Amino acid sequence: MTGKTGRGERADATRELILVTAERLFAEHGVFAVSNRQVSEAAGQGNNAAVGYHFGTKTDLVRAIVRKHALPVEQLRLRMVAEAGDSSDVRDWVACLVRPITDHLAELGSPTWYARFAAQIMTDPGLREIVVTDSLDASSLHRIIQGLDECLPDLPAEVRAERGDMARQLMVHMCAERERALALGAATPRSSWRDAGTGLIDAIVGLWLAPVTRP
Numbered sequence: 001m002t003g004k005t006g007r008g009e010r011a012d013a014t015r016e017l018i019l020v021t022a023e024r025l026f027a028e029h030g031v032f033a034v035s036n037r038q039v040s041e042a043a044g045q046g047n048n049a050a051v052g053y054h055f056g057t058k059t060d061l062v063r064a065i066v067r068k069h070a071l072p073v074e075q076l077r078l079r080m081v082a083e084a085g086d087s088s089d090v091r092d093w094v095a096c097l098v099r100p101i102t103d104h105l106a107e108l109g110s111p112t113w114y115a116r117f118a119a120q121i122m123t124d125p126g127l128r129e130i131v132v133t134d135s136l137d138a139s140s141l142h143r144i145i146q147g148l149d150e151c152l153p154d155l156p157a158e159v160r161a162e163r164g165d166m167a168r169q170l171m172v173h174m175c176a177e178r179e180r181a182l183a184l185g186a187a188t189p190r191s192s193w194r195d196a197g198t199g200l201i202d203a204i205v206g207l208w209l210a211p212v213t214r215p
């Protein structure tokens with residue numbers, strides 16, 4: 001029994017090492033520029049097929065990285081959604097979108113790679129579907145969208161969809177840009193992920209409340 005448990009623990013540790021290594025390499029070099037063999041080697045695995053053994057295809061590996069982060073982000077988001085209740089304040093619902101991401105990145109410590117990894121897969125037609133299926137379909141997000149809709153009942157549906165896309169782009173790419181700057185030791189406009197989240201919330205609230213120019 002002990003032997004089986006030990007093997008299971010070693011397998012779990014190997015899987016985690018591969019996940020962390022793949023996330024870093026994908027963030028730094030691009031998902032399709034890095035092979036499963038390179039991930040295995042960088043993770044110190046003597047077997048170059050270790051990624052395939054533990055995860056399967058590269059797409060399966062990407063999905064595993066997404067899911068690893070999706071759970072803690074969703075837990076943070078569910079808590080904030082519960083605190084927002086039936087709020088009629090756009091800022092409360094925007095905060096429910098932004099804070100779980102920036103707080104999660106802060107909790108990861110330094111350095112992080114997930115924001116740059118997420119930015120890459122969100123711009124890839126094939127890989128983006130993984131995020132849509134495994135992350136963006138979370139129950140908390142449906143409630144946030146509903147909350148925003150209730151706050152902005154007069155906003156035309158096409159404008160609402162457009163601004164939702166704009167808000168998502170801001171969140172994904174501004175977090176990736178901050179993470180990139182931190183990795184390079186470059187100056188950043190905000191001193192912490194918490195402050196960066198505040199800046200994003202300010203901007204996205206302004207985006208949602210901006211006037212609509214009729215055709």
